[in-house]
Amino acid sequence: MLAALVAAAALGTGAAVPAATADRRIPEARAIRACAAAGPFWPTMTLAIGGNTAWVACKERSRVVRVDLARHRITRSVRLEAPVIAVALGYHSVWALDTLSTLYRLDPRTARVTKRIRLQAAGPYNIWIGAGSVWVAEDRAASLVRVSPAKNKVVARIRVGDGPADVAFAGTSAWVMDHRDRTLFRIDTATNRATRLATIGIEGDAAPERFVLFGGSLWITGRGVPLLQVDPATGQIRRSIDLHGTGIDIVAVAGALWVPVRTAAVDRSGFPTMTALRRVTLDGTVTTAATATGRVDVHGLAAATRAVWLADNTDGFLYRIAA
Secondary structure, eight states, X not given: OHHHHHHHHHTTOOOBOOOGGGTTTSTTSEEEEXXXXXXXXOOXXXXXXXXXXXXXXXXXXXXXXXXXTTTTEEEEEEEOSSOEEEEEEETTEEEEEXXXXXXXXXXXXXXXXXXXXXXXXXXXXEEEXXXXXXXXXXXXXXXXXXXXXXXXXXXXXXXXSSSEEEEEEXXXXXXXXXXXXXXXXXXXXXXXXXXXXXXXXXXXXXEEEEEEEETTEEEEEEETEEEEEEOTTTOOEEEEEOOSSEEXXXXXXXXXXXXXXXXXXXXXXXXXXXXXXXXXXXTOOEEEXXXXXXXXXXXXXXXXXXXXXXXXXXXXXXXXXXX
């Protein structure tokens, strides 16, 4: 069935996408089929949500697909030049990144590529939108690449720590979490000057990988990492919250933090296979919003109006959990 679906999507036929076989994997969620194409060295930012539309990076198929979330239909499938590892929405465009260090700009209405930007990045990884720019991590150069959407070209390369894994924005500041050396940087986006704030003090081989700015704090999680509330001015840890698992990713919506978690055994393997989705309020109260009763890999996490969306690119589903 999936092979037929992908073929139909490539032809733009708008085939319906039933997902009854996935419903039991997260009983609290609505499931929609998308694409099963994670492959090895799985991506982590394969999902972008805008209104009733989802854009999914289908890595091993070298495609970006557009999904109508209201009608449960894939409405376009766009072939790119190499495996696609990330997708984002911003500046009236869809942005996609491939493994050959090309950043694609697509028209969200027509789903056509309007610009190819050669980044020449050493290990390109993920896309972030903020401060009037598109940002891509240069994993093997400990840097961020800044792209101007007005000029469609690279305008800066900013040195940060080893393994930039996530970026958050507020005003003229951007914060960067580096998962290998555990450093937290703040960038003045007006000058592109990066300042090292702190090394996140966690034990063992834990890796802080994902964070969000919410309620005046940075909230950090990752492999071997609980939920850490961090002062964005100093990088000092204000509080540590036990999630009963370690966080795969994190978003903020509906006045709370939402964190898919995995077991300690899965954490050690590095796989993004979740056991549950936790909801955390600013007072530190942790509840379980959804539970995985079958295998669910989290390759993308996005917040929408009153909902959290998960992309599982192993089995090819989007899951919606009401927030």
